[in-house]
Amino acid sequence: MNPLRWVGVFLTVFLLVASFLVEPVQAQERDQKGMMSREKMEKRIDMMRKWRLMEKMNVGDEVYDRLFPVLAKYKNERKFLQKERVGVIQELRKAIQQDQPVESLLQKFVQLKAKKAELSKNKMSELQKILIPQQLAKFIVVSHEFDKDIWHMISERDHRMKQMMMEHKKKMMGNGSEPGEGSGNDKAEGSGSDQFE
Numbered sequence: 001m002n003p004l005r006w007v008g009v010f011l012t013v014f015l016l017v018a019s020f021l022v023e024p025v026q027a028q029e030r031d032q033k034g035m036m037s038r039e040k041m042e043k044r045i046d047m048m049r050k051w052r053l054m055e056k057m058n059v060g061d062e063v064y065d066r067l068f069p070v071l072a073k074y075k076n077e078r079k080f081l082q083k084e085r086v087g088v089i090q091e092l093r094k095a096i097q098q099d100q101p102v103e104s105l106l107q108k109f110v111q112l113k114a115k116k117a118e119l120s121k122n123k124m125s126e127l128q129k130i131l132i133p134q135q136l137a138k139f140i141v142v143s144h145e146f147d148k149d150i151w152h153m154i155s156e157r158d159h160r161m162k163q164m165m166m167e168h169k170k171k172m173m174g175n176g177s178e179p180g181e182g183s184g185n186d187k188a189e190g191s192g193s194d195q196f197e
Contacts, residue, residue, distance in 0.1 A: 045150055046075075049143075056142045059135060066130045074123040081119065085112050 050068060088108050095102045127136055 041154075046072075048150065049146055052146045053139065053142060057135060057138055059131075063130060063135075067127075070123070070126050070130065074119065074126075077119055078116070081112055081116055085109070088112065 050064075053067075054064060088105055092102060092105050092109070094100075095105060127139065131139060
């Protein structure tokens with residue numbers, strides 16, 4: 001790989017990782033919730049994923065130039081299916097609460113699962129045209145390890161954020177805040193994420 005490209009990638013990712021560490025402080029000043037926008041976080045994660053693949057796979061630039069557009073394409077399609085899935089689940093929840101028929105919604109849900117499986121199959125087929133078997137195997141392992149690492153990083157970041165918010169509330173109460181401030185009602189709620197597996 002071109003050495004100058006390596007230097008550029010390294011500096012970019014170094015700044016991205018650093019921003020993950022300082023973001024909670026900046027976010028608290030900017031927003032009481034202190035949460036990074038989903039779009040901003042996704043862009044950072046995508047850049048870190050590219051760097052990890054480039055670091056571990058060690059293939060030529062021409063391979064990366066073909067690989068990354070394919071990954072972006074299927075990420076967008078998967079994201080669209082996930083959005084549809086969330087919508088169907090919301091409709092199911094509403095139908096259950098109102099005691100309405102759910103058969104058609106269940107059929108939609110099954111169809112989305114089938115589309116997701118077809119999407120994964122098509123993605124693998126395209127990757128096989130770009131990577132030789134050994135490279136593809138390494139891609140799968142590296143991607144799996146990266147996903148584990150990034151979610152651990154996000155979890156740690158959220159934990160630090162909650163600690164900072166709690167410390168901030170304690171200081172406010174210690175400075176003579178009104179009784180209503182810093183109550184348990186202000187406790188940050190955890191947000192679950194639907195994994196489209």
